[in-house]
Amino acid sequence: MTAGETNGADESIDAGAPRDPEAALARLAGRHAVGYRSVGVMAYDIIREAILDGTLPPGHKLRQETLAELIGVSRLPVRSALIQLESDGLVEFHDRRGAVVKSLSVEQAREVYQLRILLETEALRQSMADMTDQRLARLRELGRTADAKQEGGDFVDARTAFYAELYDAARRPIQWELIEQLRLKVGRYMLGWRLVGDDTHHHSHDELTDAVAAGEVEPAVQLLQHHLEGVRDGVLEMLEAETLAQATPARRRRSRG
Amino acid sequence: MTAGETNGADESIDAGAPRDPEAALARLAGRHAVGYRSVGVMAYDIIREAILDGTLPPGHKLRQETLAELIGVSRLPVRSALIQLESDGLVEFHDRRGAVVKSLSVEQAREVYQLRILLETEALRQSMADMTDQRLARLRELGRTADAKQEGGDFVDARTAFYAELYDAARRPIQWELIEQLRLKVGRYMLGWRLVGDDTHHHSHDELTDAVAAGEVEPAVQLLQHHLEGVRDGVLEMLEAETLAQATPARRRRSRG
DNA sequence: AGTCTGCATCTTGGATCCAGAAATCGAGTT
DNA sequence: AACTCGATTTCTGGATCCAAGATGCAGACT
Numbered sequence A, B: 001m002t003a004g005e006t007n008g009a010d011e012s013i014d015a016g017a018p019r020d021p022e023a024a025l026a027r028l029a030g031r032h033a034v035g036y037r038s039v040g041v042m043a044y045d046i047i048r049e050a051i052l053d054g055t056l057p058p059g060h061k062l063r064q065e066t067l068a069e070l071i072g073v074s075r076l077p078v079r080s081a082l083i084q085l086e087s088d089g090l091v092e093f094h095d096r097r098g099a100v101v102k103s104l105s106v107e108q109a110r111e112v113y114q115l116r117i118l119l120e121t122e123a124l125r126q127s128m129a130d131m132t133d134q135r136l137a138r139l140r141e142l143g144r145t146a147d148a149k150q151e152g153g154d155f156v157d158a159r160t161a162f163y164a165e166l167y168d169a170a171r172r173p174i175q176w177e178l179i180e181q182l183r184l185k186v187g188r189y190m191l192g193w194r195l196v197g198d199d200t201h202h203h204s205h206d207e208l209t210d211a212v213a214a215g216e217v218e219p220a221v222q223l224l225q226h227h228l229e230g231v232r233d234g235v236l237e238m239l240e241a242e243t244l245a246q247a248t249p250a251r252r253r254r255s256r257g
Numbered sequence C: 001a002g003t004c005t006g007c008a009t010c011t012t013g014g015a016t017c018c019a020g021a022a023a024t025c026g027a028g029t030t
Numbered sequence D: 001a002a003c004t005c006g007a008t009t010t011c012t013g014g015a016t017c018c019a020a021g022a023t024g025c026a027g028a029c030t
Helices: A021-031 A039-052 A064-071 A075-088 A106-129 A133-148 A155-166 A173-190 A204-214 A217-247 B021-031 B039-052 B064-071 B075-088 B106-129 B133-148 B155-166 B173-190 B204-214 B217-247
Strands: A091-093 A099-101 B091-093 B099-101
Touching: A039 A064, A039 A075, A039 A173, A064 A075, A075 A091, A075 A099, A075 B075, A106 A155, A106 A173, A106 A217, A106 B106, A106 B173, A133 A155, A133 A204, A155 A173, A155 A204, A173 A217, A173 B106, A173 B173, A204 A217, B039 B064, B039 B075, B039 B173, B064 B075, B075 B091, B075 B099, B106 B155, B106 B173, B106 B217, B133 B155, B133 B204, B155 B173, B155 B204, B173 B217, B204 B217
Parallel strands: none
Antiparallel strands: A091 A099, B091 B099
């Protein structure tokens, strides 16, 4: 139990990241410190959350030993976690050169939203065919929560819960799994989405719930589709800006200069 | 080479396996012996192929050490492979009790085909919008190959190549990835599919190519959908029979007559 | 005689250690 | 002074070793 401060945290690593990933990740690791059956899944959760909330930005090199030290485990569970994350499409292994946080191209993002629209509108149609008052009530509650949280770390979680209920995830586990995969790929880029989005979407969940409650399938589907397209446009905009920023040669720190 | 057959707890407990998984897997391992950059991906490929071709039937317990010995590596790459296969949905980890080959329930199979129809008909529509003569020619060739091979190990591979070309996988990598995931889940159950299927499907690929060549979108989509539904019915039938067969074997508890 | 509990054994999960490869840094040469 | 080649260093990937938990059997108790 070597919980606590890591002595090697102040080593001079070339800080190409905007913030300090090390400290933020150590904080994350602290939050996840206890209550896990195996440290492998703990490492998975920590790294995954770090990627999703932007602590580990796309392109960031994931050194196994650093991660292991920060989390407080050996390199082995970190490797397991990275393998899982590779299957999730969040990290990318370069043959013998380690893993990096996968970036999303504009084309990929566009394809993701195209697929999300296809899968989620279908899920909504199917779900509305079996709507119950109970689920509707839960949906109303979750939608209100999702609308309320327009930022913050659990912002994505609230929306996930809403859509899980909306699509009746329990009854279509595989479909929901696919949707989750897709949401995972773009979730990171929705963190600052509010900055470029306008107020149009602020009550979208509640509106959607209204349409669902009214049993109007096609209007609800249209609402959902337009919502997704709006988010897509915001994400694409941000992604293009980010791509341009990445293409711009960053300040190159020479150790001598 | 202590195979560990001393105790009564050896692999003969579940005698439900049709052939001897050990020998077949060893053969597979031999075929994959050389030409891999890392033994981890080799282990992954071997185990994956063994699951897909039925060598390791659903429900089979995957003991890490046995697999490691058969493949000829340590347990570590086997673990990596199993983790990846878990993400692929082919194996299932039971907390501290190891991994087993995941079985597919009838409901899951039904859902898979529902999703495949959704995703693949959409892929076909999109693909036909950008059809070229070159791809059409390749498609014709691949379809003929797929129709020719109605059995054997590369039976699935031939079909995969055909559909990859049909759906223009290169232009929609994520969509194709999802389709591949779904095909993976049911691929195992199509091995003996010809036994229950009739001759209706024998030229389906060529027919489909005809419709695609003619540029008739909706007829082609209908053809594809009906084909998938036909395969689905066959798989469901087989799955139900298998489920019954699995429920039947008398788990002989010590009950005195 | 049946059942419950405790012990032995087996198997997974994790940590430490070792080898191979790649990147980097430096020195030598042109 | 710049380019190239080589050696060092670092990092990944793999193997062996160790601990923890679960399973199964056997013995004792009711």
